[in-house]
Amino acid sequence: xxxxxxxxxxxxxxxxxxxxxxxxxxxxxxxxxxxxxxxxxxxxxxxxxxxxxxxxxxxxxxxxxxxxxxxxxxxxxxxxxxxxxxxxxxxxxxxxxxxxxxxxxxxxxxxxxxxxxxxxxxxxxxxxxxxxxxxxxxxxxxxxxxxxxxxxxxxxxxxxxxxxxxxxxxxxxxxxxxxxxxxxxxxxxxxxxxxxxxxxxxxxxxxxxxxxxxxxxxxxxxxxxxxxxxxxxxxxxxxxxxxxxxxxxxxxxxxxxxxxxxxxxxxxxxxxxxxxxxxxxxxxxxxxxxxxxxxxxxxxxxxxxxxxxxxxxxxxxxxxxxxxxxxxxxxxxxxxxxxxxxxxxxxxxxxxxxxxxxxxxxxxxxxxxxxxxxxxxxxxxxxxxxxxxxxxxxxxxxxxxxxxxxxxxxxxxxxxxxxxxxxxxxxxxxxxxxxxxxxxxxxxxxxxxxxxxxxxxxxxxxxxxxxxxxxxxxxxxxxxxxxxxxxxxxxxxxxxxxxxxxxxxxxxxxxxxxxxxxxxxxxxxxxxxxxxxxxxxxxxxxxxxxxxxxxxxxxxxxxxxxxxxxxxxxxxxxxxxxxxxxxxxxxxxxxxxxxxxxxxxxxxxxxxxxxxxxxxxxxxxxxxxxxxxxxxxxxxxxxxxxxxxxxxxxxxxxxxxxxxxxxxxxxxxxxxxxxxxxxxxxxxxxxxxxxxxxxxxxxxxxxxxxxxxxxxxxxxxxxxxxxxxxxxxxxxxxxxxxxxxxxxxxxxxxxxxxxxxxxxxxxxxxxxxxxxxxxxxxxxxxxxxxxxxx
Amino acid sequence: xxxxxxxxxxxxxxxxxxxxxxxxxxxxxxxxxxxxxxxxxxxxxxxxxxxxxxxxxxxxx
Numbered sequence: 001x002x003x004x005x006x007x008x009x010x011x012x013x014x015x016x017x018x019x020x021x022x023x024x025x026x027x028x029x030x031x032x033x034x035x036x037x038x039x040x041x042x043x044x045x046x047x048x049x050x051x052x053x054x055x056x057x058x059x060x061x062x063x064x065x066x067x068x069x070x071x072x073x074x075x076x077x078x079x080x081x082x083x084x085x086x087x088x089x090x091x092x093x094x095x096x097x098x099x100x101x102x103x104x105x106x107x108x109x110x111x112x113x114x115x116x117x118x119x120x121x122x123x124x125x126x127x128x129x130x131x132x133x134x135x136x137x138x139x140x141x142x143x144x145x146x147x148x149x150x151x152x153x154x155x156x157x158x159x160x161x162x163x164x165x166x167x168x169x170x171x172x173x174x175x176x177x178x179x180x181x182x183x184x185x186x187x188x189x190x191x192x193x194x195x196x197x198x199x200x201x202x203x204x205x206x207x208x209x210x211x212x213x214x215x216x217x218x219x220x221x222x223x224x225x226x227x228x229x230x231x232x233x234x235x236x237x238x239x240x241x242x243x244x245x246x247x248x249x250x251x252x253x254x255x256x257x258x259x260x261x262x263x264x265x266x267x268x269x270x271x272x273x274x275x276x277x278x279x280x281x282x283x284x285x286x287x288x289x290x291x292x293x294x295x296x297x298x299x300x301x302x303x304x305x306x307x308x309x310x311x312x313x314x315x316x317x318x319x320x321x322x323x324x325x326x327x328x329x330x331x332x333x334x335x336x337x338x339x340x341x342x343x344x345x346x347x348x349x350x351x352x353x354x355x356x357x358x359x360x361x362x363x364x365x366x367x368x369x370x371x372x373x374x375x376x377x378x379x380x381x382x383x384x385x386x387x388x389x390x391x392x393x394x395x396x397x398x399x400x401x402x403x404x405x406x407x408x409x410x411x412x413x414x415x416x417x418x419x420x421x422x423x424x425x426x427x428x429x430x431x432x433x434x435x436x437x438x439x440x441x442x443x444x445x446x447x448x449x450x451x452x453x454x455x456x457x458x459x460x461x462x463x464x465x466x467x468x469x470x471x472x473x474x475x476x477x478x479x480x481x482x483x484x485x486x487x488x489x490x491x492x493x494x495x496x497x498x499x500x501x502x503x504x505x506x507x508x509x510x511x512x513x514x515x516x517x518x519x520x521x522x523x524x525x526x527x528x529x530x531x532x533x534x535x536x537x538x539x540x541x542x543x544x545x546x547x548x549x550x551x552x553x554x555x556x557x558x559x560x561x562x563x564x565x566x567x568x569x570x571x572x573x574x575x576x577x578x579x580x581x582x583x584x585x586x587x588x589x590x591x592x593x594x595x596x597x598x599x600x601x602x603x604x605x606x607x608x609x610x611x612x613x614x615x616x617x618x619x620x621x622x623x624x625x626x627x628x629x630x631x632x633x634x635x636x637x638x639x640x641x642x643x644x645x646x647x648x649x650x651x652x653x654x655x656x657x658x659x660x661x662x663x664x665x666x667x668x669x670x671x672x673x674x675x676x677x678x679x680x681x682x683x684x685x686x687x688x689x690x691x692x693x694x695x696x697x698x699x700x701x702x703x704x705x706x707x708x709x710x711x712x713x714x715x716x717x718x719x720x721x722x723x724x725x726x727x728x729x730x731x732x733x734x735x736x737x738x739x740x741x742x743x744x745x746x747x748x749x750x751x752x753x754x755x756x757x758x759x760x761x762x763x764x765x766x767x768x769x770x771x772x773x774x775x776x777x778x779x780x781x782x783x784x785x786x787x788x789x790x
Numbered sequence: 791x792x793x794x795x796x797x798x799x800x801x802x803x804x805x806x807x808x809x810x811x812x813x814x815x816x817x818x819x820x821x822x823x824x825x826x827x828x829x830x831x832x833x834x835x836x837x838x839x840x841x842x843x844x845x846x847x848x849x850x851x
Contacts, residue, residue: 096833099826099829103830116826117830118823118826119823119825120823120825120826121823165816165817168816168821169813172809172812176805176812179805180805183801200792200794203794203795203798207798
């Protein structure tokens with residue numbers, strides 16, 4: 001059988017293959033999107049990128065809540081009665097075709113006046129006329145063409161967030177002043193005693209003074225604030241010598257021009273601040289499209305349908321009260337703990353546990369918030385409000401309010417503690433010496449030492465090394481929240497893994513067959529029957545068995561939640577639960593299985609196993625020499641024997657862990673002095689990820705879901721973890737080497753300072769030279785490191 | 791008045807004009823998204839190019 005792929009979305013065309021205008025489509029949805037585009041002259045969408053689309057999902061009634069005025073008000077940025085502007089997050093945005101089609105929305109509906117995509121943030125900002133159009137229609141239009149927006153509770157509570165651009169402003173101010181001051185200070189460096197220079201140098205000096213004012217009082221203010229905070233909490237951080245240096249530079253330079261004894265160090269001052277801010281900017285590299293601060297709010301819907309006196313009415317999630325009757329549609333998330341009243345509940349708890357297998361529930365069973373309904377609509381009765389749910393209560397734990405960076409001393413700050421003390425003592429000793437030898441020079445020497453010792457190069461080492469490594473990691477699909485995560489990662493000694501979804505893959509499941517052997521005819525019948533079913537287990541079993549021929553069935557029947565039945569002329573097959581196929585023996589194993597009977601005789605069963613990620617054994621063997629390894633699983637112990645075979649013997653295996661147990665386990669280890677790296681995926685790991693020193697979330701699709709963490713690792717790069725940790729360690733070595741370089745420069749400068757010969761021109765050369773050489777060294781070194789990683 | 795004052799004034803005014811331009815650019819959000827514009831500018835040609843193609847296809851059918 002030839003495999004054809006869908007022209008629109010690129011998926012394999014299987015049971016519902018459609019050919020339209022000589023193009024293949026995997027389903028009606030994809031074909032409809034193509035029709036919409038071709039009617040509106042938008043087929044250019046397919047020229048820019050091959051198979052860029054996504055299959056539109058069935059969204060009947062899902063967005064009714066967007067008619068609610070209060071919700072519209074919360075979601076729109078601008079609303080004057082005639083026009084509205086709304087920014088919508090669309091996870092599917094991934095290529096240039098996406099940008100193109102979304103920015104041509106006005107061709108699909110003239111009421112949309114403008115639409116602009118932010119590719120990095122994966123948002124589209126739509127302006128539309130409210131007379132004949134609404135937010136709901138905009139969302140429906142987007143969904144219809146396969147770009148369903150993602151609207152969660154988070155959009156509701158944060159509202160319109162302001163972008164903080166102050167660092168760019170400060171950098172601009174410092175750069176502007178630096179350039180101009182350099183320009184103005186040049187004539188005097190050549191010390192030609194020309195008539196006009198002598199006459200106008202006062203003007204030049206005061207102009208430089210004016211330019212330096214915004215640099216000291218605006219651009220450099222963070223350093224003063226940080227130094228003050230450091231002193232207050234008795235921490236000698238790196239910003240103290242920097243602030244001291246800036247202050248002394250400014251005061252001494254001002255004094256020099258007031259007393260007309262020299263040009264001052266204004267160029268060094270502005271240059272210093274400019275380079276320091278540049279380092280900060282470089283380190284502040286963030287991934288717009290990822291969020292590292294997610295809690296349950298980004299998973300939960302804004303509104304839910306309430307059934308009140310037989311009427312369906314959308315209400316906000318926060319308004320749910322105990323006893324409310326709620327309607328959960330197919331593919332909707334259950335926002336509160338509740339009791340199932342009626343309907344066929346098949347709940348997928350993968351957001352919560354990482355386990356993708358859906359769980360069946362019967363009327364009267366308790367359903368937990370966070371589960372996703374996967375087969376038809378159900379009605380539930382709310383047991384409590386959103387904040388009091390079993391899952392959401394985890395977020396009331398203190399760890400979620402703690403900032404991990406607070407408790408961590410960076411390498412730079414460790415060095416700066418000694419550095420500050422040494423510099424101050426050199427300054428004092430040199431000054432006392434000169435007080436006895438030549439008292440006129442004493443003040444000059446004291447200020448010179450503080451100026452030259454200003455640890456610009458030291459302060460730049462870490463930001464440039466870590467900032468560059470951060471970007472290299474980003475290219476290799478390992479996304480870190482900030483640069484200090486690299487330093488923390490280098491200190492790790494214990495690694496704890498979650499099982500389901502972390503070391504096992506969500507997508508591929510392995511299966512083994514046990515029972516009497518199936519005849520070739522029966523095998524054909526089996527695959528042909530499976531092909532008709534959309535149940536996830538049928539789908540994955542079908543994929544695993546696909547080598548067989550397909551024959552057409554005479555009869556097919558699907559019993560929701562039980563199994564499927566297929567029949568040809570002389571044979572029939574039943575596939576499904578043990579009860580359905582007539583197997584009366586009770587289940588002995590804990591794992592998921594699909595049972596089979598043909599012509600009403602029981603044949604056997606396919607047992608599903610989680611497939612472990614590629615290279616897992618190798619990874620654990622690489623890690624075992626240097627790290628304590630453990631696996632914390634929320635599941636039962638059915639995989640214990642498999643894991644024992646696969647992993648090094650000293651790996652601890654612990655099962656049946658509740659979210660809070662995981663957190664406590666990590667806390668316990670930390671209290672014994674361990675630096676813990678936690679690797680998890682589901683919301684049930686959220687507590688553990690927050691408690692650990694470094695929490696890495698594994699994600700099959702980085703654009704969709706991951707709990708709050710310090711880093712997100714693409715699942716395909718999971719086996720590279722060891723190399724990433726090793727690279728972090730090398731980065732620390734690079735920083736240490738650049739410290740050595742900086743000390744070398746400082747030693748040269750100190751020689752001039754102590755002997756009282758520090759001229760502005762020497763400072764003006766030494767300062768940029770040291771900074772630039774450090775930047776060059778760290779950049780080259782990290783790039784070499786990055787090359788090795790590939 | 792010496793020519794140097796005139797030159798200094800001009801040079802500083804020009805510098806300040808550029809500085810204000812930079813601040814305005816940042817404020818308008820130009821630095822928030824540094825990827826999409828680079829792709830967007832390539833689309834202008836695509837639109838013109840595909841239009842005639844389409845009409846030819848239609849007449850064929």
